[in-house]
Amino acid sequence: MAHTITIEYTTKKKQQPHVNQLGFGKYFTDHMFIMDYDTEKGWYDPRIVPYQPILMDPASKVFHYGQTVFEGLKAYKTADERILLFRPDKNMKRLNKSNDRLSIPAIDEELALEALKQLILTDQDWIPEAVGTSLYVRPFVIATESCLGVAPSRQYKFMIILSPVGSYYAEGINPVSIHVESEYVRAVAGGVGNAKTAGNYAAGLKAQEGATDLGYAQVLWLDGVHRKYIEEVGSMNVFFRINDTVVTPMINGSILEGITRATVIELLQHWNIPVEERRISIEELVEAQHNGSLKEAFGTGTAAVISPIGSLHYQDEKLVLGDGITGELSKKIYDAVTGIQNGVLPDTYGWTIEI
Structure with a gap:
């Protein structure tokens, strides 16, 4: 059924923050x-x-049973004042995958994308134009039925909010230190690890707190069954360059199918750089670092695009990667993806949509 999107304009516009104040998700x-x-x-x-x-209502099911999903993507203002989205159709498809896993009714992806475009156009003067900045887009669904019975909600709200965000890196693209988590697990195959749902992030907070207290920026999760196979870094997918081959954990039902992850794999294939999606154990990674074959590592996600890994802390050992500086391949991928997103480089892959 066709829907018409109505618009009620605000009568009291907010004061926009200075670009140096933006941070992430504050405004x-x-x-x-x-x-x-x-x-x-x-x-x-x-x-x-x-x-x-x-x-x-205090009895809304989202508060009690966690029936909620979300997405994250960005809109970019180019130097010639065009507005670009990066692979937004992938976000809407993934939103419906998450909906299905959480027993939330599917959303019309075309309607959701049209709503997203109209909302961005309505607030297009909020898109920051400084280098490294963008307009973060957060679509999400919450269960709103007022009932404490444990069953899928009969009512929901689908919402989209927008937030101008600053450069993820204050001083360029710098490597981060990672703590390999050995006590807690994030998800297991058959659970909700491959859905973008709030509980996954709540489950990771305790480990992240511990890593932060130890002076590390992120957590590297191991699988929940064997406690040895690498899964994700914080809220990002992870890649390792071992000799001349790039390896990333395969999609296994417990990690998120990242859109930046898929983009990086397609780029590497286009560049004829060998890339493997497979299981990789922490022991294999430690051995590769010891024998000098582990050249670099990086996380991938919407917020930072590429987050180089400078060191790994596993048990009582600190493993320094590539002298602790950003790897050549990490920088090349970062420049390519951000260049396309911002309209600086030609999009020969058909990834961007102009609105």
Whole structure:
């Protein structure tokens, strides 16, 4: 069924922060998108409204049973004032994969993408233009039925909010130190590790706190069954260059199918650089570092694009990678992806959408 997206413009625009104050996810634009769901009506009433609090019943199921999913992507302003999105169709497909796993009704992906575009156009003056900045886009779904029975909700809200964000790196692309987590696990195959749902992130906070206390920027997760196979770095997928081959953990049901991950794999294949998706153990990685074949490592995700890894802390050993500096391949990938995203480089892959 066709839907018309209505727009209610704000009568009181916010003061926009200075670009140096942006940080990540601290400020929000003047408008938001909302669409409701009811089992009797399906998804209905798509609308853009002034950014505002939402009124929720204390018994809403999202508060009690965690039925919620989200996505994250960015809009970029090019030097010639065009607005670009990077592979947004992939985000909408992944949102519906997460919906399915959490027993949330599927969203019309075309409608969601159109809503996203209209919302960005409505608040396009919020897109920062300084190097390294962008407009972060957060679509999400929450269960809103007021009932404490343990069953899928009968009502939902799908919303999109926008946040101008600064450069992820204050001083360029710098390597981070990683703590290999050996006590806690994030997810197992058959669970919800491959869905972008709030509980996955809550499950990682304790380990991240511990890593931060030890002076490390991120956590490297091992699998929840054998406690030896590498899965993800924090909220990012992870890659290792061993000799001349790039290795990344295969999709196994417990890690997120990252869109930046897929982009990097396609780039490497286009560049004729060998890339393998397979199981890789922490022991293999330690041995590769000891014998000098581990050349570099990096995480991939929407926020930072590429996050080089300078060192790994495993048990009582600190493993320094590539002299602790950003690797040549990491920098090449970062420059290529961000160049396409910002319209500086030609998009020969058809990844960007102009709105």
